Amino acid sequence: MDTEVESGGRRGRPNYSPEFKHRLAVAACDPGVSVSKLAQDHGINTNMLFKWRRDLRAGLLAAPATDETRLLPVVLKPSAPAAKPANGAARASAIEITIADAAVRACAGTDAALLRLVLQSLRA
Structure with a gap:
């Protein structure tokens, strides 16, 4: 046992x-x-x-902490230059993460804990 x-x-x-x-x-x-x-x-x-x-x-059972760092491959795609808004406001930054068939878009100000939970549930 x-x-x-x-x-x-x-x-x-x-x-x-x-x-x-x-x-x-x-x-x-x-x-x-x-x-x-x-x-x-x-x-x-x-x-x-x-x-x-x-x-x-559901992402509620956290993986045990390890001393090992895992790296994930990153693919950068060239994007077309964004047009500056007419009112002069800066464009909000965002990232897109694709895992298998799922795409996650995170805008500036996204809660880090929520993003971690979403990404962990995609890996499971």
Whole structure:
């Protein structure tokens, strides 16, 4: 039985480490994996593992922090020079990120936490 349990504040209920939850939720997403069997092998409730998998897919179960930095390829596309607005106002800056078939456009002032959540959900 491979479980990582910490003593919690509530009696009778274990607290599983975020790394353990993330690892099992990712394993539960693999094609052909029996979530029930995976839960049983690790001594946890099947419904709990289903919840962790749902949370992972919704971007609510954060990946464990690692010291390793992953780099993603960046492709720069030349764009046509933008026409300056007639009223002299500066054009708001924006970026577009394409992952697989999804495109994410982030304008200046976009909440960083929200953008991180969106990008994590696209990678899952």
